[in-house]
Amino acid sequence: MSEILLRRHKPFLAFWLARVCTASAFQIMTVAIGWHIYQLTGDVFDLGLVGLVEFLPRVLFMLHTGHVADRYDRRRVAALCQSVQGVVALALVIASAGHAVTREMIFVMAFLLGSARAFEMPSTQALLPNLVPPALFPRAVAASASAMQAATIAAPAFGGLLFAFGELWVYAPTALLYAIACLLSLSLPARGQPPQKGRASMESLLAGIHFIRSRRDVFGAISLDMFAVLLGGATALLPVFARDILDTGPWGLGLLRSAPAAGALLMSFWLSRFPIERQVGRVMLASVALFGVTTIAFGLSTSFWFSLAVLVVLGAADMVSMVIRGAFVQLETPDEMRGRVSAVNGLFIGASNQLGEFESGVTAAWLGTVPAVVIGGVGTLVVSGLWLKLFPTLAQRDRLHAEPPADPQDEARPA
Structure with a gap:
């Protein structure tokens, strides 16, 4: 079905390719920044701080990111955000060429990168339902996820390999990828919500939060992911595992980063x-x-090889949860509110990733790297059991959405 989407729906193909470019660029940047700052300071706590700095813009700008996605042309918002991320990559290229990259500069670049992604995510998520027929949307979510995961497999390994040749070589390709993504986003057709008129009100800004609170199953789905990955996420500590525990280098770090994406890609194809x-x-x-x-x-x-295999299974499990949650939330949300709801959902996702990286860094600094990861995994198991009790209707939910009403014209047609 993903082949049909890519072949017959050209707007979805452009969207798909843009996601490939942005996912590749961000994964390369993540590997490079993580290894770079650990190389500069050798402090595991700094790895957690990078995740926190990237996450902060989602909290600071959450209400505004969703409102922007619902008020302005989502294509242009996405393209602008991709341009900003490209500028961040160019700044790191220039600084690397002059050997001027510092710990403080990396934190500033991480904040700018996180800010651009905070505005980009609600716009791109809200775009997808307008590019394919509603009946194909759940499959489109999986196909879109496969694009990101396919890029995520190659990009971290490629980034780790390039870093072995020097910082300049790893940051430069990301600027080009962001430029391509920007052009593809601008090529998408103008569909979906009409521009909303009038000034932003507090009621409008908070509409996404109120909507999610009024849908208990939706709230349960996105909060489950937040708390589970917040506790169980160990990606921020991969540089420590690569260098100190598994005795490998940047290329090994790239493979470790790619392994969850490999499992996620296989699962998204399925x-x-x-x-x-x-x-x-x-x-x-x-x-x-x-x-x-x-x-x-x-x-x-x-x-090392067992760790790779385990991360493949981990990525596959995460993809199942992500596809169910993504399709469910979008199908339950009216188009005129998808930007604001996606912004709140993005905060949950950011908390489970960037904030989870900070939590992993802090826990590792206090207890050690291995105990931090094991305790986090146990915490994820506890959360899944608690949510089974706290959200019984979510646990008992049979389908993603209610069956659409029958078309009277179809019923009138002879068999």
Whole structure:
């Protein structure tokens, strides 16, 4: 079905390619910045701080990012954000050429990168439902995720390899990728919500939060992901595992970063052909529990190849939860509110990733790297069990959305 989407829906193809470029660029930047700052300071706490700095803009600008996505042309908002990220990459290119990159500069660049992504995410998420027919949307979510994961497999390994030749060589390609993504975003057709008139009000800014609070199953789905990955995320500590525990270098770090994406890519291919249509609540909770188990296994591993295999399973489990949550939230949200709801959802996602990196860095600094990862995996298992009790209707949910009403013209047609 993903092949049909890419072949028959040209706007979706442009969207798909833009996601490939932005995912590749961001993954390369993540590997480079993480290794770069650890090389400069050798302090595991700084790895956590980078995640915190990238996450802060999502909190500071959350209400405004969603309102911008619903008020202005989402294509232009996405393109502008991609341009800003390209400028960040260029700044690092210039600084690297002059050997002027410092710890403080990396934090500033991380904040700018996080700010641009904070505005980009609600706009791109709200664009997708307008590019494909509603009946194909769950499959489009999986196909879109496969694009990002395919890029994520190659990009971190490529970034780690390039870093071995020097910082300049790893930052330059990201600027080009962001430029291509910008052009592709601008090529998308103008569809979806009309521009909203009038000044922003507090009621308008808070509409996304009120909507999610009024939909208990939606709130349960996105908060499950936030708390589970917040506790179980260990990606910020991969430079420590690569250098100090698994005894490898930048190329090994790139492979470790790519492994979850490999599992996620395989799972997204499966879900694009065989979407989960029944017992979606229990499947999502089971996938989160599996995420916790694999996190524990990774933390205890001292074998590079076993760690890679475990991370592949971890990525596959995370993809199941992500596709179910992404399709469910978008299908439950009216188009005129998708930007604001996506902004709140983006905050949850950011908390489970960037804030989770900070939590991992702090815990590792206090308790040690391996105990921090193992405790986080146990915490993820506890969260999946608690959500089974706290959100029983979510656990018992059978389908992503209600069946659409039958078309009277279809009923009138002879068999």
